[in-house]
Amino acid sequence: MKKANFLFSALSIIALTFTSCTKEDIASATDNSPVIASASIDAVNELDIQTGTQVSFDHSTAKKTGKSLTGSCAIITMDPVTTTFPKTFYVDFGTGCTSNNITRKGKLKITFSNYVTETGSTMTVERVNYYVNGNKVEGKIVYKNTTATPNVPQWTRTVTDGTFTDAKGDVYLNSGTHTIKQTAGVSTLSLDDNIYEMTEGTHTVTKQNGAKITLTVLKPIIKKYSCDYISQGQLKVEATLLNGVIDYGNGDCDNNGTYTQSGIAFPFTM
Template identity: 25%
Template sequence: MKTNHFKNLLIPLLVLNVLVFNACSDEELIVENNSVDDVTEMSRAAEMDAMDVALGDLVVNAFEEQERGVLGRSSYNNNLPECVVITAVVEQNSVEVNIDFGTEGCLVNGNLIRGQIEISYTRNPEAMQMLINYNLVDFYFNNKNVAATRTILRERFNENGNPQFTHSLDVTVTWPNGLQASRSGEKVREWIEGFGSGTFNDNVFLITGFWNASFVNGNEHNYEVIEALRREIGCLYFVSGAVEVTRTNFAGVLDYGDGDCDALATFTFNNGVEIPINLD
């Protein structure tokens, strides 16, 4: 399982932020005096989405690598750049993994990251569930300070018989200009096809969950998956599923379609107005 492919999971939703704002302006659904704040907050929420995906990938990748037979070594190799130093300490069944990006930072998948991620868990290969804890230390993502102590619940098999990762999303982010926002929520990744096949290209995942962003001015942006988002590794976009979006000044449903691999989606406002969305 190479979880770095998950970095594209939320990209279509991020692109939608600006497109939906423009469409809402055309329909006069957003109060003009709030337009600048809305654009700024949507941009900040999109940055938090990208950070969430990157953090989840880094932690799960480190866990998977550690569980692939490198247990007991002080360091191991993976697909991260050489400027990232990973060390592991194992005492009986207790495992601690440190991912150090240095004080100057490393460029990882186009993102400048500095600081450390401290990961810990109790190893039990026979357990049906394993809780992965991680803490951010002096952590910066593209020059934004990120403070979080989070968990990922790894299930060998869920009620459908599929592997599953449940991510907590609690975090506080501070931008260089002092703007601050917090996020909470949960995201679940269910591996429904391709597990154990020996090839990665046939993997399919279903994504569910809910999350929000809260700003110091009291504004909130909320997202809830109301129809599971289907991610096929061979396609850049979600091929189906729907997300309910609630913003300070508008709300509606983003629909990714019924199974075709394309860059097309629709957004339906609560007043019934529907607009096409091109996710390219």
Template identity: 25%
Template sequence: MKDQHVFKKSIFMLIIVAFAFVSCSEEDSVETDEQNVDITEVKLASEIDIVGESISDIIIDTYEIQERNELNRAENNQMNLPDCVSITILIEQDFREITLDFGTDGCMINGHLLRGQIVLSYSRNIEAQEILINYALEDFYFDEIQVLGSRTLLRQLSNDNGNPQFTHSLDLTVIWPNGAQASREGLIIREWVEGFGSGVFTDNVYEVTGNWTTTFVNGNMHSYEVLIPLRREVVCYYFVSGSVDMQRPNFGGIFDYGSGECDNQATFPFHNGNEIDIVLH
């Protein structure tokens, strides 16, 4: 009878241990799955960076060349865009509206296929220290990513460092072909540190600061703040240096773009000390 009691007690303890093991395994599995989701979203968020910066490149360059041509009384408004982009310019007194049409088949711009239209407009005042540029995206695709949005860039003639500066008020929604979706809101400040006034697009360099949030369709929200200014060389698809602090509930880390090389490599050190390498697309 005693042996039977001991046997039953042993079986009971084994069940408890097994249950505890399964519970720990399930918790570890859930934690791993959540971290995998987070890393996937970190990579997707980096793609939004590329999309947003590329759109800003085009808007800023279009505005600057249009103004330079008008000041120099140029006979044509030659933009730094390939012939596959149709450009329509509406001039009404001090109002300008410029439509960049990349077509339904698309047009390759700096290695990316753009489709649809970017429409920008502004009130022209050559003496103003600040100009507000409005823009809207119409049926716009960046490669296979659909981008929705209409917002503003505030152009300052000279900031505290004596450089031109653009403050981008963000309100973009990005939809990937696989159904993933995210929206981004916030402010991104671009200081034009090299290439201003040269008339050459390829020597333009910006330092980017700011803060923003990215909210995925599943409700996950990531908040970002630039720690070290992001260096944006327009001849490179990616930021070449700088870092951004990324936070979300129960998760956070530093997105580090490196120290100056034009490549698709970045690192993501978690706040818990772990670090992973990230390949940008």
């Protein structure tokens, strides 16, 4: 919290040099909390896609994972029960299910139009009264297979009606579309060696008070299936006065990142 307040103060000083802005403009433009919220939103989106992928492979294909992303306390059911597509699964975390130091509660509704490895198939993830580490997460993710070259699987990830309500009650609307490519683990029967890269795309995060930022992939975002967090890559942050870069690190599996503006780096955790 002290780091976030320091960042807010530093950027407020920058804002005061723009005398043509109104007080309302400055308050909205210098609010850096959407930057921090964006990193958490990205982490949750990746986590939920991983969960959907695990459900797909555990119930539909021979490819397996040694790591549980749902935890032994989560209950997975198919409703309605069917042997044909589309197939809908519910991952129920109950009133609290902790796995890999991440606590989730509520449900994920995951619908497959076909196998996620088939070109043209979609995996749709919907949140039902769903919380991650005390933050309420709403909205839909559509993960569509757009593979053109068999040895380079590719998907588009589109988030619509995203709402992220943090533990303090602050609300952030979010949406966007990205291209995802699998760069490792294609030929094996394990998910654990899979590595994914977000190569391009843009999303927006808007706080309830109107503070809005646009984030664009600057350097490919690296997500290892074996890690719960994004471990490498950069996003360009743009707003009225905010103009910096989120850096997810050098590949280590941790929840740390930095936001840099005007040569000053401010660390944060997701």
